[in-house]
Each structure stands twice: as structure tokens, then as C-alpha cells.
Amino acid sequence: xxxxxxxxxxxxxxAGGLLPSSLAAVYKVGDAAGWTxxxxxxxxxxxxxxxxxxxxxxxxxxxxxxxNVMQVTHAAYRACNASFPIATHTTGNDTIVVTKxxxxxxxxxxxxxxxAGQKVxxxxxxxxSSISPTPTVSSTPSEHGALTPGPxxxxxxxxxxxxxxxxKVVVAVVLFSCLV
Numbered sequence: 001x002x003x004x005x006x007x008x009x010x011x012x013x014x015a016g017g018l019l020p021s022s023l024a025a026v027y028k029v030g031d032a033a034g035w036t037x038x039x040x041x042x043x044x045x046x047x048x049x050x051x052x053x054x055x056x057x058x059x060x061x062x063x064x065x066x067x068n069v070m071q072v073t074h075a076a077y078r079a080c081n082a083s084f085p086i087a088t089h090t091t092g093n094d095t096i097v098v099t100k101x102x103x104x105x106x107x108x109x110x111x112x113x114x115x116a117g118q119k120v121x122x123x124x125x126x127x128x129s130s131i132s133p134t135p136t137v138s139s140t141p142s143e144h145g146a147l148t149p150g151p152x153x154x155x156x157x158x159x160x161x162x163x164x165x166x167x168k169v170v171v172a173v174v175l176f177s178c179l180v
Contacts, residue, residue, distance in 0.1 A: 024055040024097075029106075029120055035062035035069065037113050043120040052124045056098045060106070064092035067118070070109045071096075077119060082109030101126045 027050055028034065033041045052058075060069045070085035088109070089096070098104065107119035 024057055025053070026057040026059055026095075027052070028059045028061060035060045035067055035108070035118070037067075037108070037116045037118050041117070043117065047120050047122060052098060052122055054098055054101065054124060056124075058096045058098065058104075058122055060089065060094045060096075062092050062108075064090055067092075067108050067110055067113065069094050069106055072105050072107055074103065074105055077105035077107060077121065080107060080114035080119065082107060082114065085109065098122065098124055100124070 030036065030041045030043065030046055033039050062069070069089040070082050071087040071089075072082065072085050076082070076084065096104075101124045104122040104124070105119070106122065107114040
């Protein structure tokens with residue numbers, strides 16, 4: 001390989017480092033308890049302990065005979081009003097991919113469940129700098145951001161793992177030095 005070919009390889013590696021390369025995280029709402037009214041799950045506290053990013057997957061696991069998941073506006077969330085949902089999910093294993101920053105509001109539409117605390121606010125900070133890859137499934141946009149229903153067979157949690165440009169530059173320099 002001559003010098004120009006080696007330089008092209010190194011530049012290609014470095015250019016790849018400029019692309020967003022973080023992995024999406026899978027969050028099971030309520031962790032081990034899931035989406036339920038049993039056990040006094042504090043969904044406000046649950047979401048406050050998470051840092052959500054674009055491309056992350058929010059998974060609701062519940063018994064579809066007793067619960068559902070409705071995406072609603074902020075006003076409907078505050079009032080526990082399930083009359084006009086943005087989207088309704090009823091499988092018992094619903095996954096939703098976060099495709100926009102901001103607040104995304106969910107509640108259980110079964111009478112009394114939201115009032116008992118079965119509601120969650122998923123907030124993707126506007127200042128979030130890492131972008132996870134997003135799938136090409138169509139979404140239902142709303143004034144509060146869009147979420148895309150994802151596959152319902154995701155079982156493992158994937159940690160959020162950002163990759164810095166510095167690490168890619170180091171790899172490129174090492175690669176270049178090996179090729180010279």
C-alpha cells in the first residue's frame with residue numbers, strides 16, 4: 001500500500017468517527033415491577049433516575065387484561081384524561097422508540113389506574129448531544145414530540161454507550177502508524 005492509499009484508509013476511519021455511534025438503551029418502565037398498579041411503583045421517581053436519549057427504547061410490560069398504555073398530551077397527563085390519546089398500545093409488551101426530544105407522556109387508560117399513579121413522563125433533554133440511531137418505522141408526531149412503536153420482541157437491555165471522537169482519532173493514529 002502506498003502512502004496515499006494508507007491516508008485514505010485513515011481518513012475513512014476518522015470520517016466514520018464523526019457519525020453518531022451511540023447505542024440505544026432499552027428501558028423497561030417500572031423496572032422489575034413493570035407497568036402496574038400493584039406494589040406502589042413510583043413512575044415519577046423511576047423516570048427521574050433515567051437519562052433518556054434519542055433512539056432509546058421504552059418498553060411497557062403489563063397484563064393486557066388489566067392495563068394499557070396511552071400516549072397523551074401534557075394536559076391530559078396532568079388531568080389523568082384518557083379520552084383523546086395520541087396513541088394507544090394494548091399488547092402487554094409494547095416498545096416505543098424515542099424519536100424527538102422533550103416530554104412524552106403516558107398513562108394507563110383503565111379507570112382509576114392513572115389516579116393511582118400509573119402514569120409516566122419520559123423526558124429527553126433538549127441539550128442531549130448524543131443521538132442514537134433511529135429505525136425507519138413510521139411515527140405519529142405530536143405537539144410534544146414523536147415516538148415510534150418498535151418491535152415487541154426486545155428482551156435484553158442495551159446500555160447507553162457513547163463513543164467519543166477522541167477514541168476514534170486515537171484508533172486512526174494507531175492504524176496509520178501500523179500501515180506506515
